Amino acid sequence: EAGVAQSPRYKIIEKRQSVAFWCNPISGHATLYWYQQILGQGPKLLIQFQNNGVVDDSQLPKDRFSAERLKGVDSTLKIQPAKLEDSAVYLCASSPTFQSQSYEQYFGPGTRLTVT
Amino acid sequence: AQSVTQLDSHVSVSEGTPVLLRCNYSSSYSPSLFWYVQHPNKGLQLLLKYTSAATLVKGINGFEAEFKKSETSFHLTKPSAHMSDAAEYFCVVSDRGGSYIPTFGRGTSLIVHP
Numbered sequence: 001e002a003g004v005a006q007s008p009r010y011k012i013i014e015k016r017q018s019v020a021f022w023c024n025p026i027s028g029h030a031t032l033y034w035y036q037q038i039l040g041q042g043p044k045l046l047i048q049f050q051n052n053g054v055v056d057d058s059q060l061p062k063d064r065f066s067a068e069r070l071k072g073v074d075s076t077l078k079i080q081p082a083k084l085e086d087s088a089v090y091l092c093a094s095s096p097t098f099q100s101q102s103y104e105q106y107f108g109p110g111t112r113l114t115v116t
Numbered sequence: 117a118q119s120v121t122q123l124d125s126h127v128s129v130s131e132g133t134p135v136l137l138r139c140n141y142s143s144s145y146s147p148s149l150f151w152y153v154q155h156p157n158k159g160l161q162l163l164l165k166y167t168s169a170a171t172l173v174k175g176i177n178g179f180e181a182e183f184k185k186s187e188t189s190f191h192l193t194k195p196s197a198h199m200s201d202a203a204e205y206f207c208v209v210s211d212r213g214g215s216y217i218p219t220f221g222r223g224t225s226l227i228v229h230p
Contacts, residue, residue, distance in 0.1 A: 033218070042206055042220035043160075056217045091160070103148050103167070103216055107160040 002026065004108035006092050012114045018080035021111045025074070025094030031055075033105060034067055034077050035091040043091055049075065079113075087115045118143045120209045122221035130229045135179075135194040137224045139207035142188065148216070149190040150208040151181055154223075160206070166190065177201070202228045 005024040013019050025032050030051050035043035046065065048055040051072035060067065064083070069075040079086055089112050093105040123138040141147060151163040164175025171183040181192045190207060207221040 031216075035220075042222045044220070045218060048217055093160075103210055103218075104150060104162045104165050105152075105160075105218065106162075107152075109159050 004092055004094055004106055006090075006108035006111055008111055009109060010112050010114075012116065013082055015084055015115050016081040018078065019082055019113065020079075021077045021090050021092075021113075023075045023077070023092030023108060025092070026106055029094035029096055029106070030072070031095040031103075032069055032075050033091075033093040033095075034075070035093065036086075037089045037091055037110070039088070046077070082113075082115045084115050087113060089113070118147065118209050118211050118217075118219050120207050120219055120221040122205075122207050122224050124224050125222065126225045126227065128227040128229065129197045131199055132196050135192070135197045135201065135226065137192040137205050137207075137226065139190045139192065139221060140188055141190060141207070141209045143209055143211055145211040148210045149181075149183060150210070150218075151175065151179070151190075151192050152206045152208060154204040154206065156203070163192070163205075197226075197228050199228050199230065202226055 007022050032049045034046045037043040046060045047057040047067045049069045052069050067077045089110040091110045092108045095105050119142045121140045149166040152160045153163050154160050163179050164173045166173050166183045174180045179194050181190050204223045204225050206223050208218050210216050210218045
């Protein structure tokens with residue numbers, strides 16, 4: 001089966017600009033996650049979707065970050081305006097439905113964002 | 117509330133010697149626990165998972181982990197390290213009675229010397 005797709009793979013922007021990342025999960029996976037991974041740290045969950053509903057977005061900086069998952073399939077994460085501290089790898093992951101009792105996550109390759 | 121603590125930021129071993137990466141967790145519900153591996157410039161990959169079946173879990177590439185409820189631990193082991201095991205390893209906890217929101221540890225960097 002195809003894996004989790006993310007684009008772009010790399011992005012360089014100047015501070016105060018805006019940027020958007022796209023993720024397409026594995027077909028049939030109901031749960032989708034966005035993480036921020038700063039160099040040398042573990043991934044930090046930004047937002048978790050179950051179908052097109054938000055399960056958790058407690059660590060999403062809502063003044064500048066937004067995410068949506070229209071139709072419960074692919075998703076976009078936006079940053080506007082970007083700050084220097086947003087430089088990180090943004091990871092998307094997906095999981096099968098709850099009924100499968102399988103909560104392991106399948107990760108995409110990530111988008112490396114550099115804010116200058 | 118849940119949390120996970122990886123007790124070592126770096127572990128250094130010689131090729132052919134045993135590997136032990138330590139993980140302690142805190143969870144309000146019965147947890148699901150996972151180990152993921154991240155090789156340089158590659159994506160995160162699941163090594164193994166515990167979801168309330170057998171407490172000794174076997175994963176890929178010869179790794180295994182034991183769930184010890186009394187010690188709130190889920191340490192990752194391998195009998196004999198290989199050079200290709202050098203990578204970053206993450207322990208993850210997810211509350212099965214809650215919303216299944218995952219929390220990652222800070223990671224342990226495994227260094228394997230020839």
